[in-house]
Amino acid sequence: MNRRKFVAGGSAGMAALLMGRALTGRSATGRQQAAEAAVDTAVQRYDLMKDVMRYRKIDTHAHIYWTSDSPETQLDYGRRLGIEKQVISRYLDVMPGTPDQFREFNDLTIKAIKKYPGQLLGGFVLNPIYKQESLDEIKRCTDAGMIGPGELYYQVKINDPKYFPIIEKLIDLKMIIHSHAECQLGVGGYRMKYNGYKQPNTSIPEDFVDIARRYPEGMFQYAHIGMGGDWEYECKLFRDYPNIYVDTSGSNNAENMIDFAVEHLGEDRLFFASDNSYYQGVGKILAADLTDRQKQKIFFDNYNNLLKKGGRGVD
Secondary structure (H helix, E strand, O other): OOHHHHHHOOOHHHHHHHHHHHHOOOOHHHHHHHHHHHHHHHHHOOOHHHHHHOOOOEEEEEEOOOOOOOOHHHHHHHHHHOOOEEEEEOOOOOOOOOHHHHHHHHHHHHHHHHHOOOOEEEEEOOOOOOHHHHHHHHHHHHHOOOOEEOOEOOOOOOOOHHHHHHHHHHHHOOOEEEEOOOOOOOHHHOOOOOOOOOOOOOOOHHHHHHHHHHOOOOEEEEOOOOOOOOHHHHHHHHOOOOOEEEEOOOOOOOOOHHHHHHHHHOOOOEEOOOOOOHHHHHHHHHOOOOOHHHHHHHHHHHHHHHHHHOOOOOO
């Protein structure tokens, strides 16, 4: 628990009262010891899980069927952390991502959402290289109850012209367009190199800006600002493009990341997400120096408000 959370959690007043009483007439060493004891007392009175459970939550970026214990493992995390809904997909990590492959992965997601309709929302995966097959798959998956595309992976960049007909269909359906993206740290002018570790079709922030300009009516979800990339650069670049939303997922928990994103993008353009890093995903929102209302927007309202545009909102 950091100092910011201690203050924001409302324990500071109690600590001040305890310190004021404890410090009177003490030596410097005694005052230090008493102050530390007062802080420890206040921290012990902070109920972390009560704070966790006070917010409704939609996890806008989660995945299933990496392991044999899925999706039950994901559901267990959700239950323990008060995550009401998880938007799940079996992302298309196989290349080239043929129609047979993405249909197979979508069948897994359909199976999961039908088994757990109260907890899971389905995201379908596509490969825009196969235009007609992808358009057909949108209809099949939408008819099966899915809410929109899951995370587009390395098959094409989000601004690849091959993706334009698919994006136009998703816009017609008022669906949130979600894509994997990466942005390595720009130390000394370094930018991401497409080598054996980085696929040449990996979307980068400039690709999102390009597609957001082309389709200002689109709703674009930039995946995982918490995955270890240059989140400051991402947020600064997206500031003037209100149809780009960032999800907060990733296993990295840089200090001030959420606060910085709110400062530059506003409180309405962040989506809570885990990318299966559940504790980190919840903790980084709780630790941010935000109001309860701002946290509730990020945890639930922002994403749900966009779902409502297509008639898919959560009650």
